[in-house]
Amino acid sequence: MRKHIALFIVLLCFQFIYTYGQESDCNKTKVGVYFIELGDLVINHLNTKYGEQSTQAWLDDIDARVIEVLQVNSPEIDFFSARNGKTSDPDYTFRYTLHLTAIDGEILVHADSVVYIQDFTGYEMTEYTDTEYEQETAFWMSSSLVVNSPCVPCLQWLIDINLSSDLELQGVIQKQSQKFWRLTNIIEAHENKRLAPAREPEMEISYDKPFISLLDEKSREMKVTVKVKNCKGQYVFYKGHSQPVYFEDELDRFKLESYKCLDPTHYKGHMVIIINKNLNANGIYKVIKGIEPLEQKISIGTCGISSQSEIYTEGKIIVKGLEIKVVPDKYQIYTDEIANIVVRFNEVNPNGNKEPISGRILDINIKGLVDGSISPKGNYNTNEKGEVHLRYKAGKKDKKIIITASYQPVNYPDVVSGSSYVNVMSNEYAWNGSFNIDVTKRFQCNVQEQASEIRHEEIRANDENTQRVNVTIGMNDFDLAVNPSIPGTRLISEASGEMHCMMNEDHFTATRAKKTECYNESGGEWEFSHIWVSPGNWSTKHETSSGQASRTIKKENINLLIVKDIELNKEAMQNLQKQMMEAAQSGDMAAVQTLKGQMVGMVQGDQNNNVIPIRIRIEILLDITKKDLITKTFERKSYNVCLKKNEEDSGSNTIEIPIAIPMGVEMKGTFTRGKDGSDIINASVDMTENTRGNFYSGKCPDATVKISGQINLERKRK
Structure with missing residues (x-):
């Protein structure tokens, strides 16, 4: 009768699949071999059976045997030991543990039967006995093949898991390899059935319009569509657990909405949107405030197979701003004079180009009007040039009028406005007028950089x-x-x-670590006291x-x-000064006055x-x-x-x-x-x-x- 030592296996993203074959369109597949557990009982048995070695030597020996057998199994794959290749990044992980179990050996007592008459009933009865075996200590191996992916939500598919036992160390390793025969075919079949996560992903980004306009509700939103291809040129989708796309959503002037997703996941300052059956991931960016033109850069990312498969690229959304300019033909007039005022309403591109907005009613307010007049008095509708024309006649009591024009798009919080003035000058002073000064300091920053191999930094202002x-x-x-x-x-x-x-x-500001080294309180005797956790720590400050x-x-x-x-001619001025000094020294005052007049003329x-x-x-x-x-x-x-x-x-x-x-x-x-x-x-x-x-x-x-x-x-x- 078989007795097994207790085994605990952690399964990631519970899924099983059986597949076959591998194509060579992509980079060579890398599989990291992870020796998870080797207890003292196993070490003692190995020393007794094969001769004494150090624990480290047994770890190296067993790892080398497993890799050698797997390499024969699938020479198309690049296998490496995770113990010796800590900097390598595998596409898949082959995790195994080694324990001891008891299996049946030589027969000690053969099965038998005994016939007798039961005293109580008088019936003939037969009793059977089981065969008794000598119990022998054997090696028991558990192995699993798992997709190595950083995707959020989790796409670390558990492809296959197998158990084997044998009296010999090499025998149990060979049996496990046979149960994963052939590993390259198993991986290829898995990738053909489950396209997500994508191997060596590439993104295609498209926009439903060339720019956003603030004028109407529908025109204030932009649908950004992302498709993801793998290295075989296949667009990626898998029903139920499809490919994630990361859309940046911590933007000052935008609100990001996921198409038909009520409670999306958020990851590293991005909203996670899953590719649908139409092979698209759609993010809808809506402008929620501001009237200035903007070229908004957005970070868009996805993930694939291998820890370093997370990729990001930069998208761009153009927002046309709104501008109102109030331009009088005269800034100073006297009583009873006329000033013609033009109000211009434009959309402004980030590059400074302007386009007139026609057919919009502006709100125009005149402040400071006492006994003057302005026409028209209402219905300030922009013409085909985006203009409204006003005529102002200054009154005797007017001092200064301020013309303010504004427009608020429907269901939008911000108002675009512009203003100017006309001064009504008094005859009380010799000179009359006005001045205006506008000093605007703008500082904008949008920096995203890899501060180190594992640390990403973002700065916005x-x-x-x-x-x-x-x-x-x-x-x-x-x-x-x-x-x-x-x-x-x-x-x-x-x-x-x-x-x-x-x-x-x-x-x-934001900092995000790809991984963070944490103290491993539950680490076993042969594990490091610190482990890397991915993704790592993050922090934001606003x-x-x-x-x-x-x-x-x-x-x-x-x-x-x-x-x-x-611009004075310094040389000529210095020459006149020299001549004037010489004339003064000689007492020629007439020449002095003449030269002085020439100098004044140069200055005037x-x-x-x-x-x-x-x-x-x-x-x-x-x-x-x-x-x-x-x-x-x-x-x-x-x-x-x-x-x-x-x-x-x-x-x-x-x-x-x-x-x-x-x-x-x-x-x-x-x-x-x-x-x-x-x-x-x-x-x-x-x-x-x-x-x-x-x-x-x-x-x-x-x-x-x-x-x-x-x-x-x-x-x-x-």
């Missing part, structure tokens, strides 16, 4: 800090034609305006800061300098020129001790695979720091002489410069600072 100034000024008279520069600060008689500031910062501020701008907050932009420029190039420096001075309220939020998540423990922490708080800070810009333009002293000064700036970001500056690109603005001054007409 989306910051925008804006300062906008709009000021109306009245100035005393000056004549730039006869002066090289005008210190305009002391000439400002009146100034009124505001600075508006907005701060928004959004920072996200922090935001936001705030806004406003300041009143008066004349004491403004420094203004107007300078002729004339051509007095007959009605258009003089100028540079204007504007500085806004503020009290930097005044602080503003900033709201900060944070959310941290992590998972420790060794402790199998999730940790989450989130919260918010407020701090006080100054958002509105001093600013200065330089504009270039012209001073234009008009008839009867009706002179005009126009200058502007529109430039972008790079500066270091304040978040992972060594890995993220520089921030951009866009500076724009204009100043318009007009001298009172006689």
